[in-house]
Amino acid sequence: MNRIEERDLTRRAAGGSVEAFRQLVHAHSGLVYRLALRILGEEDAQDASQEVWVRVWRNIDGFKGDSAFSTWLYKITLNTCLNAREKVTRREMREQLDNIPFLPEPPGGEADPEAEALSKERREEMQAALGHVRKDHRAALVLRHMEGLSYAEIAEVLDVPDGTAKGWVSRGRAAMIVALAGEDHGRRDVEGNVG
Amino acid sequence: MSAVHGQERWEVLEIIGAYAAGELEGEEAREAEQLIFERPDYRRLAESYARMLVMLSTLGSEPVEAPEAAIDHAIRRAYVSAFMRQAETLIGELGRTYAHAFVYYLGLRPNTRESYGGGI
Numbered sequence: 592m593n594r595i596e597e598r599d600l601t602r603r604a605a606g607g608s609v610e611a612f613r614q615l616v617h618a619h620s621g622l623v624y625r626l627a628l629r630i631l632g633e634e635d636a637q638d639a640s641q642e643v644w645v646r647v648w649r650n651i652d653g654f655k656g657d658s659a660f661s662t663w664l665y666k667i668t669l670n671t672c673l674n675a676r677e678k679v680t681r682r683e684m685r686e687q688l689d690n691i692p693f694l695p696e697p698p699g700g701e702a703d704p705e706a707e708a709l710s711k712e713r714r715e716e717m718q719a720a721l722g723h724v725r726k727d728h729r730a731a732l733v734l735r736h737m738e739g740l741s742y743a744e745i746a747e748v749l750d751v752p753d754g755t756a757k758g759w760v761s762r763g764r765a766a767m768i769v770a771l772a773g774e775d776h777g778r779r780d781v782e783g784n785v786g
Numbered sequence: 787m788s789a790v791h792g793q794e795r796w797e798v799l800e801i802i803g804a805y806a807a808g809e810l811e812g813e814e815a816r817e818a819e820q821l822i823f824e825r826p827d828y829r830r831l832a833e834s835y836a837r838m839l840v841m842l843s844t845l846g847s848e849p850v851e852a853p854e855a856a857i858d859h860a861i862r863r864a865y866v867s868a869f870m871r872q873a874e875t876l877i878g879e880l881g882r883t884y885a886h887a888f889v890y891y892l893g894l895r896p897n898t899r900e901s902y903g904g905g906i
Contacts, residue, residue: 607868607871607872609861609864609865609868612861612864613861613864616857616860616861617857620851620852620856620857620860621849621850621851621852623852624850624851624852624853624856625850628850629846637853637855637856640852640856640860641856641859641860641863644856644859644860644863644864645860645863648860648863648864648867649867692799692831692834693827693830693831693833693834694834694837694838713841714845717841717842717845732842733846736807736839736842736843736846737842737843737845737846738846739843739846761800761803761804762800764800764803764804764807764835764838765796765799765800765803767838767842768799768803768831768834768835768838769799771834771838772834
């Protein structure tokens with residue numbers, strides 16, 4: 592669907608056309624669900640994506656077409672996900688960092704990293720590790736390294752300055768590697784600790 | 787372990803993460819390379835970051851389909867909401883028509899003279 596078709600659909604949906612809205616839902620439901628899945632995990636992703644579409648329908652007349660519809664949708668999805676109640680309060684990791692984390696070599700040495708990434712176990716570990724990253728940092732990390740957005744786009748979607756977006760991605764990345772190392776083999780001591 | 791050491795380690799973690807993501811340039815990149823060159827554990831960290839970023843990107847590019855239930859729910863809600871909106875409008879219009887009819891019936895409508903702008 593190109594931007595003109597999308598603009599036409601959003602205008603019709605804003606005028607009350609459920610058929611236009613239905614087409615928008617079908618075209619973008621994957622994006623909304625994927626983002627909710629990465630930020631909230633499988634358990635809450637469906638409820639969140641339903642809530643997103645309710646908000647979209649309610650507020651679509653507020654979409655002026657200044658940005659792409661997908662950018663607007665990212666915004667609503669992230670607001671919904673970030674406002675969802677955090678089930679577990681996560682502690683800040685930065686003062687608990689005892690060792691430099693690392694991921695063990697894949698079995699078989701230089702295995703194909705993509706094949707490794709696609710294994711079911713690895714996917715679950717990644718999802719679990721994401722859950723340990725603070726929500727706003729997680730959102731920025733997902734947008735940068737999974738959705739491939741630029742820092743300017745992340746800043747726009749999260750409604751923060753560029754520098755904040757960059758900082759959140761950086762902290763999210765660091766928290767993710769710590770969590771992933773923990774998921775992999777627990778907190779283990781490595782030779783040559785810092786300090 | 788003191789909070790200061792934790793903070794320093796965290797900073798190193800962020801620098802090497804930014805380097806692995808290819809986001810450092812010039813002097814910053816050289817500093818990160820120096821760190822990685824000097825310390826085997828930092829080198830392993832950089833390699834781990836590189837693997838993690840590949841995994842994130844691979845996972846991110848996998849197609850994810852929303853469950854049918856989520857799509858159906860969204861569309862159903864929109865239909866109900868559109869129906870309610872129309873019903874509200876219809877009832878509002880009906881009410882106004884009845885009110886006008888009632889006013890007319892009671893003879894309360896003021897006698898208005900139509901004007902076509904002709905002056906006389």
